[in-house]
Amino acid sequence: MLVLHRITRVLAAGVAGCEARVRVLDGASLRVGPREIVALAGASACERTLVLLCAAGLARVDAGAVIARGRRRYLHAAELDPACDEEILLVDHADAPGARHALARAVARGATILCAAADADAFARAGARVITLRDGAFVEVQPRTRVSRARVAERALR
Numbered sequence: 001m002l003v004l005h006r007i008t009r010v011l012a013a014g015v016a017g018c019e020a021r022v023r024v025l026d027g028a029s030l031r032v033g034p035r036e037i038v039a040l041a042g043a044s045a046c047e048r049t050l051v052l053l054c055a056a057g058l059a060r061v062d063a064g065a066v067i068a069r070g071r072r073r074y075l076h077a078a079e080l081d082p083a084c085d086e087e088i089l090l091v092d093h094a095d096a097p098g099a100r101h102a103l104a105r106a107v108a109r110g111a112t113i114l115c116a117a118a119d120a121d122a123f124a125r126a127g128a129r130v131i132t133l134r135d136g137a138f139v140e141v142q143p144r145t146r147v148s149r150a151r152v153a154e155r156a157l158r
Contacts, residue, residue: 002032002072002088002112004055004138007064009047024050026136027064030114032088037103037113039094041120041141042133048116051133052090055114070112077115080106091115100126 009025024047032038040048053059055066056074070087077091077099089106091099094115100122103113117123120130120141130141 001034001067001069002055002114003065003067004028004030004051005065005067007054007061007066009050009054009059010062023136025054025061028133028136028138029064030131030138032112032114034112035107035110037107037115037123037128039120039123039128039130040114040116040133040138041118041130044118046133048133049092052092052114052116055088056090077102085109087111089113089115093117095119095122 006027006029007025008023008027010021010023012019012021014020030038040051042048050059052074054061055068056072057066058074068088072088072090073086074090074092077093077096080089080091080099080102087110089103089111091103091113092115094100094103095117103115107113124130124141132139132141
């Protein structure tokens with residue numbers, strides 16, 4: 001299990017007297033349950049990778065807490081090893097070719113996965129939870145429900 005509880009992260013650039021600060025994570029919370037895949041999506045430069053690094057303990061959070069039950073490992077999808085035995089995988093560029101199948105095998109072995117993908121539609125179609133990072137907060141995307149053609153026709157006739 002992985003919990004990001006009200007995490008805040010501010011990035012700063014410049015020199016003393018001429019500095020810019022941007023709050024890229026603003027009290028964001030997320031829970032990833034055991035044996036679950038959660039895909040983190042968002043616009044370019046929304047700091048998906050920073051979220052993964054914070055969750056892995058490789059980058060600090062300015063406020064909040066990261067709670068992980070199990071060993072964590074941050075990696076790019078290209079580095080995903082079918083024999084990986086970490087309990088929590090934090091996978092960047094998870095929309096790379098072949099990555100979804102490797103992630104599904106990892107979940108079958110008992111892994112909990114938080115992954116970042118520029119295009120998370122494929123994860124949504126596969127039934128994974130999709131979370132969007134927008135304005136420093138996590139927004140859960142409601143999965144599209146499939147409606148049969150018969151049901152659409154029935155609704156149209158009403």
